[in-house]
Ligand SMILES: Nc1ccn([C@@H]2O[C@H](COP(=O)(O)OP(=O)(O)OP(=O)(O)O)[C@@H](O)[C@H]2O)c(=O)n1
């Protein structure tokens with residue numbers, strides 16, 4: 495078993511699970527002073543995904559799927575330790591992911607030949623004294639598939655709270671298809687009444703002693719062919735799990751279509767806030783403010799927040815801390831890219847783009863009656879080299895030229911077109927377009 499990343503330092507011990515910063519709105523019951531750990535089985539080969547890379551390591555926005563699941567669990571401050579079970583050949587890759595994405599509280603164990611065996615290996619790591627790894631036996635253990643990235647604190651708290659009372663608990667969802675039982679000759683033997691049955695999902699939670707005892711007493715057949723931890727608790731510890739209604743997002747990435755769906759969900763979630771950066775406070779009439787108004791009216795489902803680069807970007811640093819991944823930088827200075835360059839420096843100094851690609855749209859207004867388009871384009875060609883450079887830091891830099899016109903209607907049309915282009919760049923995050931100059 496490997497500790498978390500060297501120098502990764504352990505965050506302050508989250509200690510017993512109380513309502514943490516994120517859990518503030520999920521006040522845990524006063525009696526729920528428990529040490530909670532999580533085991534993530536991640537030792538599969540992803541055969542149904544149909545690609546050489548095991549699906550837990552398949553990239554979403556150039557980041558492995560498992561990193562999103564780790565991030566989801568790390569956000570829950572009352573989970574003290576997270577144990578990931580990966581195959582021996584993937585332990586180094588797993589450690590690199592932990593290091594690169596700065597995951598904390600993660601320990602890695604070797605997976606088994608089946609999911610149950612991988613889970614059992616994770617439980618053993620928690621049960622045995624590992625003084626050098628600071629792993630301690632928890633009162634409650636969460637079991638969650640590493641390929642279910644969309645797990646929120648509320649359902650984790652529900653299953654843990656229910657496990658403390660019942661000994662075991664698991665998230666369930668309504669069945670989408672009816673379950674049928676085939677006869678030996680391949681015909682319908684019976685069907686289950688769909689409304690009276692549920693699909694068993696993850697996360698699940700158990701009193702540690704219950705599930706550990708179940709695995710210790712488990713038959714080889716169950717370890718080899720079983721798929722349901724709740725059933726082990728029932729069969730070997732006579733513990734009836736409490737079933738907790740889960741959200742639709744608890745689904746497991748199994749087929750390639752699930753990766754596409756996961757990427758779309760992630761893109762949608764990180765596109766909800768756009769920061770428009772311009773240093774035109776003293777000039778309310780500046781066309782940049784008109785662009786801000788059009789962005790607000792055309793993208794009314796998105797929060798448009800103003801940012802300014804003056805005062806060393808103090809306001810921007812706060813916005814960066816609040817996890818905004820989309821910046822529209824209106825360049826008003828005479829030298830074409832002064833603001834964009836300042837913004838990119840700020841972003842490069844932050845760790846914002848470690849987890850998600852950050853979009854920067856460098857906006858330039860120009861009046862082709864005053865400046866020939868060819869000359870303007872020539873002035874802006876530096877963006878290609880700059881974009882190549884910042885792409886290494888997971889920053890996607892695009893250029894947008896908006897035609898300025900004294901004619902109010904023409905200007906509004908250009909601004910609307912510019913808004914459509916900005917929305918598309920943010921939504922798609924297409925790395926193939928970085929460094930390009932688009933014209934509205
Ligand atoms: N020997 C195994 C097999 C599976 N798993 C993990 O159990 C979770 C759910 O299993 P599943 O979706 O079946 O994953 P795979 O077995 O990889 O998929 P497939 O059945 O398509 O090969 C996954 O995170 C998978 O990595 C595991 O830890 N050890």
Ligand SMILES: O=P(O)(O)OC[C@@H](O)[C@@H](O)[C@@H](O)CO
Pocket residue numbers: 609639693694695696721722723746
């Ligand atoms: O059977 P799979 O390995 O695809 O999935 C494992 C579990 O996620 C699955 O069995 C759930 O129903 C929860 O037990």
